[in-house]
Amino acid sequence: MEATIHMIILSMLLAVAIAIVRIKDLFAVVMLAGIYGLLSATFFVLMDAMDVAFTEAAVGAGISTLLMLTALSMTGRYASTGSSYKPLLALGLVVFTGAMLIFGTTDLPSIGDPQSPVNTHVGYDYLATTPEDIDIPNVVAAVLASYRGFDTFGEVVVIFTAGIGVLALLMRTPLNTSAVASMRDHVVLRVVAKMLIPLILLFGLYVQFHGEYGPGGGFQAGVIFASAFFLYAMLFGLGAARKVINMTLVRLLSALGVLIYGSVGLVSMLNGHNFLDYNALAANPIDGQHYGIILVELGVGITVASVMIIIFFTFSSRSQNEGDSD
Amino acid sequence: MNISGLFNYWVVMVLMMIGFYIVIAQPNLIKKLVGLTLFQTSVFIMYISAGKVTGGTAPILSDSFSLYSNPLPHVLILTAIVVGIATTAVGLSLVVRIKESYGTVEENEIHNRDKS
Numbered sequence: 268m269e270a271t272i273h274m275i276i277l278s279m280l281l282a283v284a285i286a287i288v289r290i291k292d293l294f295a296v297v298m299l300a301g302i303y304g305l306l307s308a309t310f311f312v313l314m315d316a317m318d319v320a321f322t323e324a325a326v327g328a329g330i331s332t333l334l335m336l337t338a339l340s341m342t343g344r345y346a347s348t349g350s351s352y353k354p355l356l357a358l359g360l361v362v363f364t365g366a367m368l369i370f371g372t373t374d375l376p377s378i379g380d381p382q383s384p385v386n387t388h389v390g391y392d393y394l395a396t397t398p399e400d401i402d403i404p405n406v407v408a409a410v411l412a413s414y415r416g417f418d419t420f421g422e423v424v425v426i427f428t429a430g431i432g433v434l435a436l437l438m439r440t441p442l443n444t445s446a447v448a449s450m451r452d453h454v455v456l457r458v459v460a461k462m463l464i465p466l467i468l469l470f471g472l473y474v475q476f477h478g479e480y481g482p483g484g485g486f487q488a489g490v491i492f493a494s495a496f497f498l499y500a501m502l503f504g505l506g507a508a509r510k511v512i513n514m515t516l517v518r519l520l521s522a523l524g525v526l527i528y529g530s531v532g533l534v535s536m537l538n539g540h541n542f543l544d545y546n547a548l549a550a551n552p553i554d555g556q557h558y559g560i561i562l563v564e565l566g567v568g569i570t571v572a573s574v575m576i577i578i579f580f581t582f583s584s585r586s587q588n589e590g591d592s593d
Numbered sequence: 594m595n596i597s598g599l600f601n602y603w604v605v606m607v608l609m610m611i612g613f614y615i616v617i618a619q620p621n622l623i624k625k626l627v628g629l630t631l632f633q634t635s636v637f638i639m640y641i642s643a644g645k646v647t648g649g650t651a652p653i654l655s656d657s658f659s660l661y662s663n664p665l666p667h668v669l670i671l672t673a674i675v676v677g678i679a680t681t682a683v684g685l686s687l688v689v690r691i692k693e694s695y696g697t698v699e700e701n702e703i704h705n706r707d708k709s
Contacts, residue, residue, distance in 0.1 A: 411671065433682050
């Protein structure tokens, strides 16, 4: 039964991917990519990866679609039909590479095998040692924030750098945004959004601070929290949203998150332990782990949310300025 | 060789190659980025499939379960998704700048303009 559901979702993914190749209307392509994200999120739920499904649903189906649509509004909706490339050559290369990869999979252990190398070494150890070392139920949060805190620190820095990159490429001094909201006259959307925005913010906070006990954490909470601001900006216009959000403050916040994360590491060093060794943060090592994880996840959440807000607002104010200059 | 045990991997490889094909054969830069996203998501599916344990449940410890799926791939992919959208945003802003400088996002037209 389970295998049948897997096959159905995987074949839907295939159908969507093939449609993306064939369609020239980029609006449809971006929408299909959103569906692709939602389908893969469903698949992650079936594979027991709740935290991942959460993130993919918010990012793949939500934020990524939104960013692509904003970019489309600046670059044009249709791809050219005439291609100067040799599609047969590309197809040949792709088929050959694919055949090699599939040939390579025949040596892999089958999916679901508890004895496969992936599932026996360090992954298994994390499951076994989390109750004594860290004592929180969500092992994913424990591995993310504590056991592999270094990796996560690096990733937060990458996200921060990407935010700076987008700013560097697209930032302009904001023109006086006499922005007229495109959807202001949709009464139903406006009323529903007004009711939804507080709930989205609340849910973001819940995901942030309940991340140790259930699926959730800074990455998911950051994207969910940011999406409430996107919704506001889409319905009430950029001008109104700029009054709510102080962009200088958001830029400072994006750095503050990285700073909180790094400082937790430095404090544990000052207490005579290794960088990001949370045992040093309190007299009782397990309490120290709890403090460390909460602080680090907070830093992640702040940086992710503010970088997402920066990216969205930089893109959409660019497209609006473009509309003004035309 | 176990067919049902490897089916996910094969679909992943096909999805990955579809993304790869879009990247190398489509001249439109936005579509290339969508292709890159397809490629990326297929890698996510591969990692998550590798961490699945038959009969296991989500790795959130509870007294009522004893068998859990592997949490490590979940951690790696969870962060990769958010890093992925951040880097895609950088790619999109490059595309927007290219459009402003060249007036087009079709790769062959950009090449022609560079030559002339």
